[in-house]
Amino acid sequence: MLAASPHPETQYLDLMRRIWSEGSERIDRTGIGTRSVFGATLRFDLAGGAMPLITSKRVYWKTATRELLWFLDGETNIRPLVLQGVSIWNEWPHARYVSETGDDIPLEDFVKRIANDESFAANWGDLGPVYGKQWVDWPTWRYRPDGLYEPGEGINQVAQVVESLRTNPGSRRHIIEGWNVAQLDRMALPPCHKTYQFHVADGKLNGLLYQRSCDVALGLPFNLWSAALLQRMLAQQTDLEPGEFIWMGGDVHLYLNHGELIEEQLTREPQGRPRLEIVRRPDSIFDYRIDDFSVLDYRPLGALKAPVAV
Template sequence: MTLTGEAQYLDLLSRVWRNGAERADRTGTGTRALFGEMLKFDLSDGTVPLLTTKRVFWKSAVKELIWFLSGDSSIRPLVEQGVHIWTDWPLDAYRRATGDAISRDAFEARIIADDEFAARWGDLGPVYGVQWRRWPRYAANEDGSYRADTPVDQISELVHGLKHNPASRRHIFTGWNVPELHRMALPPCHMTYQYFVADGRLSGILYQRSCDLGLGFPFNIFEAALLIRMLAQQCGYEPGTLTWMGADCHVYLNHEHLVTEQLSRAPHPFPRLSFARQPADLFSYALEDVIIEGYDPHPHIAAPVAV
C-alpha cells in the first residue's frame, strides 16, 4: 500500500528510529540515520503538509520564510517578532567567545536594543536568504584581478522564468555556495529547490542534504509548500505536488521521547491554506496574508535543539 500525507512521514520517522545507522555527528549528540528518502504531497486540493501529530508553530514558519525571502542575515527581525528558531547558533558563539553564560532572553533583548551588539553577534553570515537574493558575483578587471559585481537575485530570476518561460528545466535556486560555506552559522540543510509547470499547475522539488526529522522537517516541508503556493499565486498557476528528497535523514538520540509519543498518535487531516490578498510581488507577503483553516493538531512535543 502506498502511503500518503502525514502517514508517509510517520513511516519514515519510525524506520529511521528502528533501522537507522547510529552515527556520531558534529554536535556530539549522536543520531540514527537513513540515506536517500522521498516523500510526495498533493497540494492541488488546497491542503498543506502541516503536521498534526504534534502542534507546529506555523506562524513562526511563515515569518521565517518571509525573512528568508527578504535576503536578511540578522536574527534581529526574527527575535523582534518573537521567533527564536535561529537564536541558538549566535548565542552559542557568543557564550564560547566571551565566557558569558547569558540567558537566551537576555541575549535576544540585547540584540533588539543594541545596534552594535546586534551587528557583532546577531549576524549569521551569508545564510539562506543572502544566497537566495544576493548570491555574490564578480567581474574581471583588466589586470586579471576581480571586483564585486551586482549580485544574483535567484528568486527574482525564478519568478521571471516561471512567468515567461514556464517550460524551462532551469527553474532552480540553491543556497549551497561552496566558497561561502565557512562563513555561515549553519550551511543550508534545505539547499536546492526546483519547479515544474504543466497543465497550469506549479509543482516543486526540495532536495535536503540533511534533515532533522524531529524538529526541522515540520518547518521545512510546510515552508516548501507555502513557497509553492506563493509562487503559484504570483505567477498565475494552481498548486500541483511537492516532492521532498532527503539525503541524510536523521533523528537525534535524545529525541526518543518525541519519536515514541508522536508515533503513538493518529494523524488528522491536513489543514487548508488560502491567502487574504494577492500582494504586489513575492517579497510583499505578511503573516496576516496566510490563512490556515482546519488545523487540528495533537499537543506540542518539546525537544532540545542540537547546536
Template sequence: MADAASTHPEEQYLALMRDVWARGSRRMDRTGVGTRSVFGATLRFDLADGHMPLLTTKRVYWKTATRELLWFLSGSTNIRPLVLQGVKIWNEWPHARYVRETGDALSLEAFVARIAADEEFAERWGDLGPVYGRQWTAWPTYRYRPDGTYEPGEPVNQVAEVVESLRRDPAGRRHIIEGWNVAQLAQMALPPCHKTYQYHVVDGRLNGMLYQRSCDVALGLPFNLWTAATLQRMLAQQTGLAPGELVWTGGDVHLYESHADLVERQLERRPVGRPRLVLRRRPASIFAYDISDFEVLDYTPLPPLTASVAV
C-alpha cells in the same frame, strides 16, 4: 513508505520517522548528541485545493515557520527581525558564537533580550553570515578578467529570476533556487540544510522539489515541509499557476538519540484532519507578502511535542 493515494498524506512522515528510528545507523554527529541516520528518502504531497503538509500528530507553529520564510525573502541574515517577532529558532547559533568568542557566560535568554534592546549589539553578534536570505536574494557574482583575476559583479536575486523564468518559459528546466554557495560555507553559522529548490510546470500546475542535504526529522522536517509548500504556493500565485505536487528528498535523514521520547509518543498518534492554506491577497511581488496574508483552515492538531535543539 505508505501509499499517499490510499492513506492520509501525513502517514508518509510517520513511516519515515518509524523507519529511521528502527533501522537508522547510529552515528556520532557534529553536535556530539548522536543520531540514527538513513541516506536517501522521498515524500510527496499534493497541494491542490489548498492542502498542505502541515503535521497534525503534533502542533506545528506554522506562523513561526512563515515568519522565517518571509525573513529569508527579505534577504536579512541577522536574527534581530526574528527576535522582535518572538521567533526563537535561530537564537542558539549566534549565542554560542558570542560565548565562545567573548568568554562571557551570558545566558541565552539574556543574550536574546540584549539583541532585541541593543541594535548595535545585534549588528555585531546577531548576524549569521551569508545564510539563506543572502544566497536567495543576493548571490555574489564575479567577473573574470583577462589577467586571470576576478572583480565583483552584480549579485543575483535567484527568487526574482525564478518568478520571471516561470512566467517567461514555464517549460524550462532552470527554475532553481540554490543555497549551497561553496565559497561562503565557512562564513555561515550553519550551512544550508534545505539547499536546492526546483520547479516544474505541467498543464498549468506548478510542481516543486526540495532537496535537503541534512534533515532532523523530528524538529526540522515539519518546518521544512511547511516552508517549501508555502513558497511553492506563493510562486504559483505570483505566476498565475495552480499548485501542484511537492516532492521532498532528503540526503542524511536522521533522528537525534535525545529525541527518543518525542519519537515514541508521536509514533503512537494518528493524523487528524486535512489543514488548508488560504492566501488572502496577491501582493504585487513575491517579496511583498506579510504574515497577515496567510490563513490556515481546518487545523486542529494533537498537542505539541517538544525536544531540545542540537547545536
C-alpha cells in the same frame, strides 16, 4: 467498497518509524548522536489548498512563515526574527558569542540584548551569508582592467525563477540554490534545505526540495510547510495552480536525545486535512506579509518539545 486513501501525513510518520527502528547509529557534528538513513522521498498533492502541515503534534506554522519571509527579505541577522518572537536561530549566534568573548551569558539575556541594542545585534546577531543572502543576493565578482577582482551585482535567484516561470515555463532551470561552496565556512550553519526546483505541466506548478541533512523530528515539519508555502506563493505570482510538492532527503536522521518525543508521536494518528488560504495577492513575491496567510481546519494534537542540537 473502495478503501480510503492513506492520510498524507502517514508517510512522514512511517519515515520517522523506519529511522528510529532501522537507522544506523552515528556520531554526528553535535556529538549527540543520531539514528540515520540515507535517501528518502515524500510526496504531497497541494490541490484544493492542501498543505503538508503535520497534525500529530502542533507545528507553529506562523513561525515557519515568518522565517520564510525573512529569507525572502535577504536578511541574515536574527534581530528581525527576535523582534517578532521567533527564536529558531538564536542558539547559533549565542554559541559564537560565548566562544569568542568568554562571556557565558544565558541565552535569554543574549536574546534580550539582541532585541534592545542595535549595535550589539549588528556585531553578534548575524549568521553570515545564510539562506536569504544566497536566495536574493548571490555574490558575484567582476574582473577589473588592472587584473584584480571586485564585488559585482548580486543575483536574485527568486526573482529570476518568477520571471522564468512566467516567460519560459518549459525550462528545466527553475532552480533556487543555497549551497555556495565559496561561502560555506562563513555561514553559522551551511544550508540544510539547499536546492529547490520547479516544474510546470498542464497549468500546474510542481515543486521539489532536496535537503542534504534533515532532523525529522524538529526540522522536517517546518521544512515541509515552508517549501510548500514558497511553492504556493510562486504559483499565485505566476498564475499557475499548485501541483505536487516532492521532498527528498539525503542524510535523514533522528537525534538520540529526542526518543521521548519520537515514541510519543508515533503513538498518534493524523488529524483532519489542514488547508491554506492566501487572502491577498501582493504585487511581488517579496511583498507578502504574515497576515496574508490563513490556515483552515488545523486541529493538531499537543505540542512535543525537545532540545535543538547546535
